[in-house]
Amino acid sequence: MSGSLYGAVEAGGTKFITMVASGPDHIAEQARFDTATPEVVIPQVVDFFRQAEAQHGKLRGVGVGSFGPVDLDPQSPTFGYITATPKAGWSNTDLVGPLRQALDVPVAFDTDVNAAAVGEHRWGAAQGLDTFIYMTIGTGIGGGGMIGGRLMHGLIHPEMGHMRLPRNAEVDPFAGACPFHGDCLEGLASGPAIEKRWGTSAKQLGEDHQAWQLQADYLSLAVVNLVCTLSPQRVILGGGVMHQQFLLPMIRERTLKLLNNYVQSPAILDHIDSFIVTPGLGDKAGILGSLALALD
Template identity: 45%
Template structure:
């Protein structure tokens, strides 16, 4: 019988913990709200202790977490959250908590790096040696898989904070990012939509100006990703992308923005094969946590 793997999708809103032999063979799972680091991580630890008593201990724990994260093993703060916008979480060290204090061998990466790895292993980017996954929800983050490896570099990609040209008619909106005035996350994440229009995106009707702005910003992002990394697939996930018709509008705006500079559509088999939705049932982050351990 194969060994058990522990997985945590550590999000700004909730933590999902699971134990299984893979993302498609889960034997126990629980979800906890993201409150304080102490309370949230203790709930996770108790979950793994309880499952170990019933099913046996996990061989390794994979954590796919929100960021930014220190992923340099040579750093004194390896495994810690850096200056995250999530109040109270800056400095929280996942590696230290689970490996040093709980005795659980732990692999850590960003939730979006985990998600792109899962999409490459089992999803819409399967077989690609170059792909990018972007989640558009409470925040915007992106993971890159290039030449068969996850991209880390000095830190890791922070696609949500790339600068954006303003959509026509959106010049007066201040944005919601506490760090940058004109970054993608501050203009196009879920909180930006709610702040700009006074209601959450899910309450806005079809044809509302909000979706024109959203398609513009996400298309500009896809253009930048395409011209910098030349991936074989761009996978878009997250709650905002669940909006019917949005991904089609992004493709249309992307074609305009790219202006036929490079033959992306022809090489990819069409834009509907190049810019694609997430394929793992909305649990790409949890599947990514399993993928980090496999």
Template identity: 45%
Template structure:
């Protein structure tokens, strides 16, 4: 079976072709511009290739309820050129009418891919946070992706401020929500440089403090069997270890399970699928 996969991100669209085992045979990265230019390149990649079905993991917010007429439409995104763009319907129009399609958020797809083939393989639940320009969250509980009213937007949860943090926050909606305090954008605004150039130990202790609260909130609300952190910010050496340390300190022994007391290094982890979590997750959506 040949499966088409699209990881539609705000910076780039990654398109690929793979199979039901999570193997990617071919892929391409396309810069995200306006919808017309971007979709033209996406369709050009798939042109002439044999595909049986397709999964799409997209930046959001996006309508994920199949019962709604705007299923697969990007909603109130700050990327103004894409606001209310019918992503799924536009792409479907280039393929046979009976070809199966599934669409979800990119981070929900990543969570699902990690459950099927990655760090949460063999489990029934996991929560995945991607920490990059913004912060997104995806959750799979009892083997099913969590939707509800829309889909998790836990990147905008409220967290306690670090005692030494006087940064106002970068989120245009909430100021100092999680994304406003801990996303790559907020780090750059607070410290005056991109994360890759930040060598201030205090900066990373502060980042770990916020991400540890993120993990605690996920544990206390979803009770997942695995918490996964991905995204460019997590590439910083030693950050995941700092998150685990702060997690244990802040949780203070409240949840008395070996997974979070004795084996936290196996509970809070980096993606098993690496940078392909979103693309492989998009494959998994249509299985």
């Protein structure tokens, strides 16, 4: 496999996953690091790739999918940086520069959700589609995907997790957990928001807890907004919060009610179970998507 290997980094708010592989079925090395400070994690990532190269040979390139916001403009002096992120200690962090300098290889860089979208398009639940959305609901909430076969970019990149949603303060008095916006989608429905609202993690809440109807309501509102604005052929919902398997049917049901037969497509009206889905690559969507960025 020497000479045909690529590196991949999934930079998440809770953990960094690194991989050296030539494809999803040919993985040479993989590791996981807690998302501590940049001064701790970035050298760990660099050392992982240096050791992998010492064993397997020179990498052909590295793909990085990162939590954001990030600077994706190659002409910008801060290209490859994590910018004004809610993640404490990570604002204005150069993520790509240290990898380029240490490894002397091309580095592809995008948001973690766009990277996961690439992976799902290549190997997972978005195969054969050219317009779809990938959202992750976990430590943060982010969204990306493709329109007409191209990744969603533009002014910077989509920040779907910070869309504003209606909140009934009598039903949900929680003011939100986002340090920038309070009760945006991420501030209301991310893992930390759930824990802050209810005083315990999502994993500890029973299936009959009122938290889940509230969660389904907020995520369905987000899906409806995205269906009406971007007209995706499929919506993929990943991330740790979606590990609660009972949540997906609730979101599907609520989405149908909110749309109220307005979007007249059989994909929604007759096949909602295959319109709103979980990732085909499971929890590997992010890291395999970062690998796909490198391969592309």
